[in-house]
Amino acid sequence: MSLTEAWRVAIDALRASRLRSGLTMLGVIIGVAAVVILVAIGTGAKQTVEEQVEGLGSNLLLIVPGQVDFGAAPTVSRLRLDDVDAVIRVVGDRNLVAVATSSGETVRAGTRSRFTSVVGVLETTPKVFVRSIDRGGYLSRSDVETGRRVAVLGSAVAVTLFGERDPVGSQITIAGVRFRVVGVFAPLGQSLGVDRDDEVHIPITTAQRVFDTSRVDAMAVKAPDRDSMDALSARIVEVLRERHPESEFSAVTQEQILGVLGDILGILTGVLAAIAGISLLVGGVGVSNIMLVSVRERTREIGLRKAVGARPRDIGLQFLLEAVLLTTIGGVVGIALGVGTALIVAAITPVPAVVTWWSVALAFGVSAAVGIIFGVVPAQRAGRLDPVVALRAE
Amino acid sequence: MIGSAEGTVTALVAVRDATRSYQLDGITVPALRGVSLTVERGDYLAIVGPSGSGKSTLMHLLGGLDRPTSGRLLLDGRDVSSLSAADLARLRNEVIGFVFQSFHLLARTSARDNVALPLIYRGVRKAQRRRLAEETLARVGLAHRLDHRPNQLSGGEQQRVAIARALVTEPSVLLADEPTGNLDSASGEAVLALLEELNAERGVAVAVVTHDRGIAGRARRQITMRDGVIVSAVP
Numbered sequence: 001m002s003l004t005e006a007w008r009v010a011i012d013a014l015r016a017s018r019l020r021s022g023l024t025m026l027g028v029i030i031g032v033a034a035v036v037i038l039v040a041i042g043t044g045a046k047q048t049v050e051e052q053v054e055g056l057g058s059n060l061l062l063i064v065p066g067q068v069d070f071g072a073a074p075t076v077s078r079l080r081l082d083d084v085d086a087v088i089r090v091v092g093d094r095n096l097v098a099v100a101t102s103s104g105e106t107v108r109a110g111t112r113s114r115f116t117s118v119v120g121v122l123e124t125t126p127k128v129f130v131r132s133i134d135r136g137g138y139l140s141r142s143d144v145e146t147g148r149r150v151a152v153l154g155s156a157v158a159v160t161l162f163g164e165r166d167p168v169g170s171q172i173t174i175a176g177v178r179f180r181v182v183g184v185f186a187p188l189g190q191s192l193g194v195d196r197d198d199e200v201h202i203p204i205t206t207a208q209r210v211f212d213t214s215r216v217d218a219m220a221v222k223a224p225d226r227d228s229m230d231a232l233s234a235r236i237v238e239v240l241r242e243r244h245p246e247s248e249f250s251a252v253t254q255e256q257i258l259g260v261l262g263d264i265l266g267i268l269t270g271v272l273a274a275i276a277g278i279s280l281l282v283g284g285v286g287v288s289n290i291m292l293v294s295v296r297e298r299t300r301e302i303g304l305r306k307a308v309g310a311r312p313r314d315i316g317l318q319f320l321l322e323a324v325l326l327t328t329i330g331g332v333v334g335i336a337l338g339v340g341t342a343l344i345v346a347a348i349t350p351v352p353a354v355v356t357w358w359s360v361a362l363a364f365g366v367s368a369a370v371g372i373i374f375g376v377v378p379a380q381r382a383g384r385l386d387p388v389v390a391l392r393a394e
Numbered sequence: 395m396i397g398s399a400e401g402t403v404t405a406l407v408a409v410r411d412a413t414r415s416y417q418l419d420g421i422t423v424p425a426l427r428g429v430s431l432t433v434e435r436g437d438y439l440a441i442v443g444p445s446g447s448g449k450s451t452l453m454h455l456l457g458g459l460d461r462p463t464s465g466r467l468l469l470d471g472r473d474v475s476s477l478s479a480a481d482l483a484r485l486r487n488e489v490i491g492f493v494f495q496s497f498h499l500l501a502r503t504s505a506r507d508n509v510a511l512p513l514i515y516r517g518v519r520k521a522q523r524r525r526l527a528e529e530t531l532a533r534v535g536l537a538h539r540l541d542h543r544p545n546q547l548s549g550g551e552q553q554r555v556a557i558a559r560a561l562v563t564e565p566s567v568l569l570a571d572e573p574t575g576n577l578d579s580a581s582g583e584a585v586l587a588l589l590e591e592l593n594a595e596r597g598v599a600v601a602v603v604t605h606d607r608g609i610a611g612r613a614r615r616q617i618t619m620r621d622g623v624i625v626s627a628v629p
Contacts, residue, residue: 308512309487311480
């Protein structure tokens with residue numbers, strides 16, 4: 001019997017029991033679709049996080065007190081403003097250095113108020129990070145040097161306090177101290193789980209006075225180019241250690257943050273794929289199960305086929321092809337379902353989903369392999385049936 | 395003919411001192427205990443005996459569905475002990491046509507496709523298969539039932555489809571195991587008449603296994619079995 005004939009016989013057999021073939025395929029369809037969808041969501045999440053980290057600005061060094069150890073409690077900062085001046089001298093350009101000292105405070109305008117993150121900064125912040133102003137302007141160098149009580153509002157804060165009105169020039173109070181609004185940020189959205197529109201920038205000198213502190217929480221340096229980042233980071237850490245021999249300082253790059261986050265999300269994607277893979281395996285066991293039932297049910301047919309001249313391998317091939325057909329058709333339908341669902345999810349929900357060709361190829365390959373692996377045992381059993389016994393079967 | 399050691403040129407199927415025993419729960423049960431029989435071209439013989447006499451086992455041997463535990467089985471001049479399962483399947487396809495008591499037609503499959511089935515395993519192309527199947531169905535008087543499925547046919551018609559399936563490969567011998575056992579007397583008579591016509595006009599050897607003395611009496615030779623041996627052969 002030629003392979004073409006074997007395919008034809010297998011297709012006819014599957015057609016003869018459409019409902020059962022469909023239900024058997026369903027297990028494979030769900031498994032394959034699950035692999036495609038879950039890998040798409042995992043990949044989408046990874047891409048989004050990477051875009052957000054890169055969206056902070058390019059060639060950034062983040063200088064933080066203590067050893068960088070994700071998951072450890074943050075160390076109390078020993079950085080002071082004169083440390084910032086020292087770093088500016090190392091970098092050689094004030095416009096490449098940004099700082100932050102944050103505090104959660106209640107901000108009021110008339111009867112409206114909002115609890116938000118108030119950040120003391122240098123006037124250089126928009127030059128280091130990607131931040132754009134919607135209305136008014138940003139802080140000036142003289143605002144910082146003279147400690148003026150001026151503020152730039154995040155877009156969410158501006159909406160809470162002023163609604164549709166233009167806040168520029170209006171008065172607000174932060175922790176009971178009066179400030180004048182000089183600008184409003186353009187909306188930025190979420191970044192790494194933080195709502196970046198929910199903050200207020202004031203000069204760091206003013207912030208230290210209002211918060212009654214002299215600390216600087218964190219510093220960011222924009223390297224002139226990618227190649228100079230390592231050397232610059234080493235020099236900054238060295239200068240800070242000389243000034244604070246008792247403390248540790250670290251400089252981390254976006255690549256390092258991306259690397260750690262990427263590893264975590266890669267593992268997450270792998271775990272999701274593995275879970276989906278298990279459901280595919282269960283689908284394969286279902287195929288094997290149905291094929292064994294099918295061999296038993298069709299024992300007389302097998303006996304008859306053998307009586308009229310089918311060789312053991314003709315019978316084995318027929319059942320193997322049935323199993324492979326079930327899983328490959330199931331695989332194709334599952335891929336269509338998975339890709340379709342991923343596209344719909346990406347379009348109508350905030351969950352990012354990016355279909356990758358490797359997950360589609362993997363899902364299809366695994367489903368075809370599942371058909372072969374789980375089809376072999378029933379096929380061999382069918383091929384080896386004794387025709388005399390098979391013909392007598394009820 | 396019985397026991398003639400020198401298989402003549404006309405011998406299609408021959409068993410020589412064949413035994414066949416089965417293992418049932420570790421106990422050896424003998425079904426055939428030394429049988430010799432030759433079926434020649436154009437033969438028409440009946441194998442009779444009570445149930446359990448070994449007549450079905452003998453027919454399975456004659457059809458190459460089974461192999462003897464000891465002794466020899468020659469199919470178309472070839473000793474089956476030297477044949478692989480695949481070679482034996484091919485020999486069955488070329489030489490033997492089976493007709494069973496319960497028809498053994500594939501359900502949900504048209505009469506035409508049922509008849510064409512043996513040709514698939516012979517590598518005949520689809521168009522040719524259909525043509526041969528239709529011709530053979532016409533020969534058994536079912537030209538008007540090509541697309542009917544078994545459950546749309548009467549018992550007599552189903553058995554005629556089965557005979558067409560056995561005939562489509564132009565076999566040298568038809569082995570019929572209780573071919574009228576599931577039929578009313580009129581249908582049974584028509585089936586027997588068809589087998590006899592094929593034997594007379596086409597020279598196809600026919601061996602009928604039956605417990606019906608009346609049917610056996612119509613054959614040219616009657617082989618009677620009891621307890622796994624041939625107790626009489628007439629003539």
